[in-house]
Amino acid sequence: MNWPTFRHEAMATFFEITIADQAEDYARQAAVAAWRELDRLEGELSRYVESSDIARANRLARGATIAIGDDALECLLLAAELALVTHRAFDAGYASERAADASADSPLFTLDPGAHTLTSHAARLHLDLGAIGKGYALDRLARVLGDWGISSAGLNSGGSTVLALAPPAGELGWSVGLGEGATHRTVPLAHAALSGSGIAVKGAHLIDPRTGNPAIRAGRAWALAPTATLADALSTAFFVWDDEGVAAFCAVEPEVGAALATSHSLLSFHGKLREFCTQD
């Protein structure tokens, strides 16, 4: 069955929402509400928007504090957590210039959740939510759809992160493709997010935050996680890590899975994605 799909440009890419089991007019109105929320989020989170919290943070002198909005706070809290658990394989602040007298593992910024403030500890803070912000936005759009009583929908940002809500009636999940060439396959995704990272589409854009050099992985990496925020950020970490690191992480995170394209004909699965794909 064909369900209506709605498309909107934001955050330097396109977003799509496919809504099942609703009248098309109602689905369109819900999508309009979601796009308004997306545009608002871009204004809060994009480092390219002059007045956004992130652009403002990036202009801070060391030790200076600014008030930030709730979305910047939440997204940065998640980014901080992911930087810690991935040992900076994902790090939204990796391009910052660390203060000369700061230790290598001291945080570049701190947040005061009660006061909604951010304080810079970097000589020059350079936050970039490019590898988490679109996933965060997808989770927020799902919340808008929830307000509208829409439970069955598939959302994606630029084709690189997919957030699947409940599947359409009678379906196992939203059909999502991963793998390349001979390894390409579709998986039915429901109540989960899948995100891919690679250099084939946009060129060499993935830097290993730990070294500042381009990551060495040649094929793509995919991350499965309960939220789009996590999947988006983890796919970057998985691309940066070697295969053993990805496997170790998935082994201790029961809700997370990974797929790694090790060659044109070989795709390896880890964690929850292994269960998923071996059923295929």
Added chain:
Amino acid sequence: MSASSTPLTRRDFLATGAKLGALLATAPYIARAAGPAGKSDQLNVALIGCGEQGRVLLNAALKIPNIRFVAVCDIWTYNRTYAERLLKKFGHDPKPYEDYREVLSSHPELDAVIIATPDFRHAEHTVAALKAGKHVYCEKLMSNTVEGARSMVIAARETKKLLQLGHQRRSNPRYLHARDKIVRDARLLGRITNISGQWHRAVTDDFGFPVGQAIPEAKLNQYGFANMHEFRNWRWFKKYAGGPMSDLGAHQIDVYNWMLGANPRMCIASGGVDYYKTHEWYDNAIAVFEYPTKEGLVRATYEVLTTTSAGGGYHEYFMGDEGAMKISENPKYTKIYREARAPEWDQWAAKGIVASPLSGEGAPPPVKPWEKVGVKKLGGPSKATVDVRETAALSAWEIPITLDKAIHQPHLENFFDAIRLGTPLNCPGESAFATAVTILKINESIAAQKMLTFVPGDFTA
């Protein structure tokens, strides 16, 4: 050693989803920041109207120290709840209201009210708040009728309370720099002869509402709305608002008046409902004005299109005999150009009035060695040949000012500073009235399909 070989510990587990767990996991990133000194100048504020624009103002106001929201008011529970939830995240405990009159009667501690209701309610809400002894920040357009706008100015005058209108560009540091430094002090545009301006916006669908969230029709009628569709799409209906020229154009035509320090003497405009099937207000409109100024007449055009994003977004473009300035809330549409006949601007760059186009964001790529820069000197006919081609491009410069705050924050700060410190308002009722008169006359001209004139007395409430 690769990070992948780092042993994972219990602390490495994802805690996301449980707020407390997330905070524990991110402990190195959490630290109490030094707060603003004291709360002696705290202002108690209420928000009346919690729709999209109300939320924008709320988010901006929450970044200003010592502002305490004590009440939120909206006839739609869905919007009101959003505002309540957001404020609670910031530690505020606002009381929710459906009827603005209860806000005014229940909160003697209120210092100020922010009004972001549909235009047709601005006068009623503003006048009542002023008469209750509150200072008012009201969204533009001031009112959808001249009489409504006039009643707001008179109420502010009689109550001696402050009335700021939401033409926020007037507090934007880039616009203030443009007017005060570039246009007035340095006079880089020379004599301004023309203005053009535009807001081009792609087609948008009408707003709907979530199932189960409809306001009962009797309640809608009580508050002046015909039905839920008109309530959600009030900007497109004549009973509630002034259409795109009022929603979008008012910001920019206000800048025309403000930048020139003048009001127009005539306008002629055309517009129509040629595209949308569910709107009363025109979807596209084009207006022409004449502004008498001390230096001579300025001819201006303005167009608002809601059916295409083509043609360069939204900006105001002031053109003079020595330079031209294209300015927008969005810095990517902002540029200042020097006419070839004008003196060089290097001294103004040195003083920080303009910035060289050869540096900073948006700078052109470096010039290749084989590309010649500068003006060709004309030689005599026997010495050189002059290529005949299109006019050379003007030299493009930047306005070296960054808006380092939420877009509406400086204008709200100006309002709160006026209450606390007596700072002059950047957009008091009297001057916003002139803008409202200008905008409403454009709509009149479109309806009458003819040129209309102003007399100076029209702009005084």
